[in-house]
Amino acid sequence: MTPTEPTARSTRRTRKHTRTRSPLLTVLVLLTLPYFLLPLFWLVVSSTKTNGELFSTFGLWFSRIHLWSNVVDVFTAQDGTFWTWSGNSLLYATVSAVGASALATAAGYAFAKYDFPGGKALFSVVLGSIMVPTTALAIPTYLVFAQVNLTDTRWAVILPSLVSPFGVYLMRVYAADTIDSQLLEAARVDGASEMRIFFSVALRLLVPGSITVLLFTLVATWNNYFLPLIMLRSNDLLPLTVGLAQWQTAASGQSGAQALFSRVITGSFLSVLPLMAAFLYLQKYWQSGLSSGGVKG
Template identity: 65%
Template sequence: MTALETRAVVTGKPARRAGRSRAYDRGRQRNVPLTVLLWLCAAYFVLPLWWLIVSATKDNSDLFATFGLWFSGDFHLWDNLTTLFTVRGGIFFRWLVNTVLYAVVSAAGATLLSAMAGYAFAKYDFPGKKALFSATLGAIMIPLTALALPTYLLFSNAGLTDTPWAIIVPSLVSPFGVYLMRVYAADSIPTELMEAARVDGSGEFRIFWQVGLRLLGPGLVTVFLFSLVATWNNYFLPLIMLNTSELYPVTVGLAQLQSAASAGGGAQALFSTVITGSLVSILPLIIAFLFLQRYWQSGLATGSVKG
């Protein structure tokens, strides 16, 4: 006797197969609007990426003469890549290296500082704790554009403008990362484990470095990716801080490249080159996400079986 038949004997009601249930069919009908909404959201995010991939395979004339969401008869991706890495003496490669340097150093520093601050807010009591944490939450509400001019004036007085430090140092501050790590540290690091480490003679810094950081893995990856993407896509800060073309990241470099071509009366149209550069510039972010997402999955799985 199956479980369904046993339940029918106990309850006195006839057994019905789930596949023939009218309630199940009504549930499927109710999910149709949600399915349509999900497909619309997917199209909203995927179509721009698809347009970028398709447009990178076209030359300047095909960009305006063919349908934007499908390929043209000729495949010009290799030609666009060759032009991209040879225009102006191959300066795009320098911009790409600058972007990797700014983003990786800033993301690593912001992740470490956020972890230390979040750990302190979550696990220690000290004077002014609530006031400092409230100030951190308030800093999240301030738009970065409002801080651009004061930041420029400070770095100008310190003589750090037009240097890599003008991009790296402001990117080390991440109020959202501090908040995220504070919430994560409060739940993922048991106080009893810290007390046991103190009994064994470990200092506070050693507890943080050897115990806290190991338990904060998924949170660290989250903050690192947020900071990496924010610095990688930052346009306004490098625009006002840097004057030397060799120090530009790809965001400012591609914009300046297109502006210079347009200012020349259209003698050298670089639309396809700039689009190809945009496609190349997002590939490291995709690779970083695909490489780091396993740490998210392992962290979530660890938390789901903890008890």
């Protein structure tokens, strides 16, 4: 085999993948793109306007830029409570996402690669729990936490968010397709313990799936509104979702210059920036892992 043959083969493979792209799907994506970007664009435009300009100017274009003054107003209102809400949301989302990803990865790996008594029944329970809406579990969860005096604490938001049935299902499917059982058997023959096999062999292959669960849980916890609403009473424990809803309620109850909708809109715009940053940062691990797992020699 000449040195140029692998290069030529790779070139033909690249051209083959290029030819399989569907122009129809590309057109459909371009047509649906404004549907998803228009609300974000409106949020960006509205966050640059004063409260009066929100109702007196065209909503989908800029007038005079007041973004900096709006941001200052958001962070200084009520003695800087927006900082507290942001820190709470960051804590809840980060701890819940990392914990849910770790638990889902371990559970999915166990369901996929171990045959133990009751395993199929337990996995059926996991599948069944996916069908139950999280809002239907909020009140029972509150009653349980009230019995152990955990309401109005940070644990009341973090502990329920650590459970991700969909994450377990996703990791079970991903582990079954990604990890070769012969690779695990070879590690056992070499004398590796099950814990070492999981952390040294399996976990490296499961990283793309784990990051997927992490992103899903991060978004779900960051945007969670109903659970913190019923669990928390103290203002210094509220996340951004509940805090901004309080500002919205206060603004709707006022009139004239006291109705500060610009503060609510600017706060909403600032609240989505951390999620965008997390996606942009984690997508390289996500996409590179998925692509490397999909290429076969």
